[in-house]
Amino acid sequence: MPGGPVQTPRWQQAYGADYHYTGRTNTALPVPPVLEPLREWVRQSIDPRLNALLLNWYDGPGHYIGPHHDSTKDMVPDSPIVTLSFGETRVFRLTRGRGGEKELRDFEASNGVVFVLPFATNLAWKHAVPKSARYCGRRISVTLRAFTSGGVDEVVEEIAQNHSTTC
Numbered sequence: 001m002p003g004g005p006v007q008t009p010r011w012q013q014a015y016g017a018d019y020h021y022t023g024r025t026n027t028a029l030p031v032p033p034v035l036e037p038l039r040e041w042v043r044q045s046i047d048p049r050l051n052a053l054l055l056n057w058y059d060g061p062g063h064y065i066g067p068h069h070d071s072t073k074d075m076v077p078d079s080p081i082v083t084l085s086f087g088e089t090r091v092f093r094l095t096r097g098r099g100g101e102k103e104l105r106d107f108e109a110s111n112g113v114v115f116v117l118p119f120a121t122n123l124a125w126k127h128a129v130p131k132s133a134r135y136c137g138r139r140i141s142v143t144l145r146a147f148t149s150g151g152v153d154e155v156v157e158e159i160a161q162n163h164s165t166t167c
């Protein structure tokens, strides 16, 4: 159904800035306090421009994300995509090319691991978190991206304005 709800084989929620992917939008909620320390740590340790969060929950063998490039619409040029992994260990897979020419790199996304995907790598390689019958637990990934507009600061500003009183 064009523009209507679509099944996603995992749970997903954006915070701070709407997240666009494959023609769809995940509408953002304000960043909850529980995620602020993660956002701050990533901004201080990796890149202060990272302003938007996306959470993915993978529950059991049926949940996955297929090979894709992250959309760079509204993304700050040359900013990295950072992924924090929590819970069940999964494979984070990079692929490039097709058929016999296909290159594949698997990384272990275990609890507490941080991946930094440079902007150019996202353009050159697809990434995926494949499904497997051996998964029985839950993995939560927190990804951070830098968007030129609609970032966390604007959301915070908007909330402040909506809740400001004149008296």
Ligand SMILES: O=C(O)CCC(=O)C(=O)O
Pocket: 054, 056, 065, 070, 083, 092, 109, 127, 128, 129, 141, 143
């Ligand atoms: O869960 C992950 O590690 C990857 C998530 C992802 O690729 C995405 O949200 O675009």
Ligand SMILES: [Fe+2]
Pocket: 068, 069, 070, 127
């Ligand atoms: Fe992605």
